[in-house]
Every structure is written in C-alpha cells, then in structure tokens.
Amino acid sequence: MDIVVLGKTGIEVTKLCFGALPLGPLQKNLPVAEGGEVIAYGLNSGINFIDTAQGYKTYPHIKMALNAVNFRPVIATKSTAVDYEGMEEAIFEALKSMGVDYLDIFHLHAARVGSDVFEVRKGALQCLLDYKKKGIIRAVGISTHSVKIVQAAAYRNDIDVVFPLINKIGRGILEGTVADMEKAMDICSKNGKGIYLMKVLGGGTLIDDFESSMEYALDLGNNYSIAVGMISNEEVEFNTKYFSGIKNLEDIIKIKNKKQVRVSQGMCVGCGTCISVCHSDAIDFDENEKAFIDQSKCIQCGYCVASCPEFSIRVI
Numbered sequence: 001m002d003i004v005v006l007g008k009t010g011i012e013v014t015k016l017c018f019g020a021l022p023l024g025p026l027q028k029n030l031p032v033a034e035g036g037e038v039i040a041y042g043l044n045s046g047i048n049f050i051d052t053a054q055g056y057k058t059y060p061h062i063k064m065a066l067n068a069v070n071f072r073p074v075i076a077t078k079s080t081a082v083d084y085e086g087m088e089e090a091i092f093e094a095l096k097s098m099g100v101d102y103l104d105i106f107h108l109h110a111a112r113v114g115s116d117v118f119e120v121r122k123g124a125l126q127c128l129l130d131y132k133k134k135g136i137i138r139a140v141g142i143s144t145h146s147v148k149i150v151q152a153a154a155y156r157n158d159i160d161v162v163f164p165l166i167n168k169i170g171r172g173i174l175e176g177t178v179a180d181m182e183k184a185m186d187i188c189s190k191n192g193k194g195i196y197l198m199k200v201l202g203g204g205t206l207i208d209d210f211e212s213s214m215e216y217a218l219d220l221g222n223n224y225s226i227a228v229g230m231i232s233n234e235e236v237e238f239n240t241k242y243f244s245g246i247k248n249l250e251d252i253i254k255i256k257n258k259k260q261v262r263v264s265q266g267m268c269v270g271c272g273t274c275i276s277v278c279h280s281d282a283i284d285f286d287e288n289e290k291a292f293i294d295q296s297k298c299i300q301c302g303y304c305v306a307s308c309p310e311f312s313i314r315v316i
C-alpha cells in the first residue's frame, strides 16, 4: 500500500487510514475484544494509521489492537474540549486508555462548530501546543466539516494537520461547496499541512457509488491519506486490497447487503426531520426522544440519511 508523508510533520502513513468511529458504541457497538480484533486485522493487513476521538469511545478497542500487533501505528485522536484543563484531561485520557506514551496527531475536534473555533477554543489549542513542545504530541491538527475553518487553518503556523470532510457530492460540507473545499485543501497542502480525508463515502451513504466516490477522493491529492470506517475483517480485506490496486468490486455488494441504516443516538437531537421524510413509516422516537429505525420496515432508500441536519444517520 502507498505511503504518504503528512505535510511538514514528516509523519509517514498509509494511504488508507483505519477510521475507528463506526465499530464503537456510537454506531455498530462491537464488543471491545471483537472491535480490537478488527483493528488488529487492519494493522496486520498493512494499514499503519488509525483515526479516533475521545468521543468515539474506541480507546479500549485500540489498546487491544496495539497489544496484538508487533509495531506501533500512527494514532490520530481529537477532543471537543474547549479550555486548557479540559484538553489536558483529554490528552491524559487518551494516553492512559490506549496505553501509549505519546500521540502522533491530536486535533481540535471541531466537526460542526463555527469558524471562530480558533478564538473560542484558544485555551484548548494552547494546551495541545504545550504538549507538542513536551514531546507528548507529535503534531497538532483540526478536524472539521467547514470550508472556512480549512481556509483559516491553511495560514496558521500552529496547525500541522487538517482532517476535512469531503466527498464527491459535498454531503455534510459546511460553509462552502465541494469546489471551495478542494481549493482550501490545496492551499493547506501548498502551505505544508498534512491532510487526510474524512467521510469520502458520506458516512457509508455513498456505498452504492463506491468506485466513483473513492476514485474522486484518490484523485484529490497523491499526498492525502483517506480515513475509511471499518467494522469487519471483510471490510478491512476489501479496502486494503482496493488501496493496493486489487479492485474486486463484486465484494462491495456483499458488504453492502450486510449493512443497515442506523441512527447514532449520541448525535441525534430529536428534530424529527427524518420521520417526516420516511415513506415506509420506519422511524419513530424512542423513550429518550431520539430517532429509532425499525429495520423490518426500512427499505434502505436513504432519504432520511440525506435529511438529517446532524449527520447522525449512517449506513453501517
């Protein structure tokens, strides 16, 4: 599998990054041992890069995987902490819960926040910079869905790595278009930022259009890595082969057939938009006022996925 260098950081990662969100409690909720095995399988299949977050709650799965392989992969994590103290706690939690003594990349987790993030969270950013000086963090980054934040990051000396949301139809991009995001990423790259891509398959919702979605992402930049969420050895095998040039696209149909449309309960704000667009009467609120999909009624049309303002309905 190709190796890319993340900007001026010198950090070498595989073109395919293991996205740890979908196997954790927010989505598929695999038991720790099972999730850890899938990550370890990915690492033993040639992936050297894992993306996670404090909020994904997948540190225990990653710890298990690290204990099962004989090399130390590159680990990127992130936190939504706003101030210095909160970020310091997030760093300690990551180190302790994954059983590591340094973190390769630590992002401000700023998925859906406004472009004043660097001002609003300057305490948290300062904390990351201090821990970079101490050698506990190798690179400081920002993960975002917003074009404006990517544009701003391009000109900041304190940001080493950018993790932007992009996919060929622009699903989930905030404050700009796909073309705007491409341009902002280009500037970041020219200015020496490391870049790896988020949600190139729209959180699983573009799986019907896997090849053109992935080819679009691969064409964006030779020096970009791509995070792909994986929940089974079968998916790991398919993706590692695909990224090594072995493209057996019939296998993606088998993977797709095992997937379900599901609501990430932690992210649902109970707005009800998805309920109003579902013609199959498959969605209702549960006792906590979160959307819940009755799988026996769902025909996987995807209307609800596109309707959710919180990006909380996924195909996993």
Ligand code: SF4
Residues within 6 Å of the ligand: 261, 277, 278, 279, 280, 281, 282, 283, 293, 297, 298, 299, 300, 301, 302, 303, 304, 305
């Ligand atoms: S995918 Fe279609 S049928 Fe299934 S819950 Fe969403 S809108 Fe309803």
Ligand code: SF4
Residues within 6 Å of the ligand: 263, 267, 268, 269, 270, 271, 272, 273, 274, 275, 290, 291, 307, 308, 309, 310, 311, 312, 313
């Ligand atoms: S549209 Fe999204 S946020 Fe709103 S109720 Fe449905 S899942 Fe929840």
